[in-house]
Amino acid sequence: QKEVEQNSGPLxxxxxxxxxxxxxxxxxxxxxxxxxxxxxxxxxxxxxFIYSNGDKEDGRFTAQLNKASQYVxxxxxxxxxxxxxxxxxAVNAGNNRKLIWGLGxxxxxxx
Amino acid sequence: xxGVSQSPSxxxxxxxxxxxxxxxxxxxHTALYWYRQSLGQGLEFLIYFQGNSAPDxxxxxxxxxxxxxxxxxxxxxxxxxxxxxxxxxxLCASSRLAGPYEQYFGPGxxxxxx
Numbered sequence: 178q179k180e181v182e183q184n185s186g187p188l189x190x191x192x193x194x195x196x197x198x199x200x201x202x203x204x205x206x207x208x209x210x211x212x213x214x215x216x217x218x219x220x221x222x223x224x225x226f227i228y229s230n231g232d233k234e235d236g237r238f239t240a241q242l243n244k245a246s247q248y249v250x251x252x253x254x255x256x257x258x259x260x261x262x263x264x265x266x267a268v269n270a271g272n273n274r275k276l277i278w279g280l281g282x283x284x285x286x287x288x
Numbered sequence: 289x290x291g292v293s294q295s296p297s298x299x300x301x302x303x304x305x306x307x308x309x310x311x312x313x314x315x316x317h318t319a320l321y322w323y324r325q326s327l328g329q330g331l332e333f334l335i336y337f338q339g340n341s342a343p344d345x346x347x348x349x350x351x352x353x354x355x356x357x358x359x360x361x362x363x364x365x366x367x368x369x370x371x372x373x374x375x376x377x378x379l380c381a382s383s384r385l386a387g388p389y390e391q392y393f394g395p396g397x398x399x400x401x402x
Contacts (some may be wrong), residue, residue: 269388274338278333
């Protein structure tokens with residue numbers, strides 16, 4: 178069974194620090210990788226996606242993908258209290274448009 | 289542009305009643321997904337529509353759940369004979385025809401079965 182695993186947290190970081198969120202996946206055929214943010218009581222919101230090995234940067238966010246290790250991470254630089262949320266990792270395998278979802282990591286940024 | 293819309297935003301129903309939840313995807317998005325999220329839990333996949341293909345119903349938890357998509361756009365999720373364990377937030381998402389198939393979510397419908 179295809180799985181996506183994340184530490185549930187909570188991950189607590191001080192304001193201004195770098196938050197590092199990690200995700201591993203079981204299906205080596207996975208091709209696209211997504212990070213979503215979900216505030217309490219709200220629906221998931223796409224932060225960014227990555228499909229090539231290496232780093233992809235978008236503002237304060239950097240996604241890192243290592244297909245050999247089946248590992249994808251999200252770095253949040255200069256963390257702000259407004260970044261406090263649950264971060265969901267999702268993985269797409271091949272041409273199937275379904276995403277396999279992790280359970281999410283709760284992040285708390287402390288002022 | 290307009291995002292995914294869902295209605296109603298909240299629904300309270302009595303056990304045993306039928307409910308219909310509606311989703312209107314982003315214009316031009318060919319794929320539509322329904323998920324369920326119970327309080328404090330992860331996303332549970334329910335059903336997926338892609339164009340005119342047969343839907344992937346592999347996540348529907350029982351035969352009380354059904355969904356249809358009319359004209360390749362609006363979708364309705366129907367729950368018959370609701371049970372208390374059906375209480376959750378029902379989320380709809382849509383994605384484009386071309387990859388990488390990122391999904392965009394609606395605001396959800398919070399269903400409470402009393």
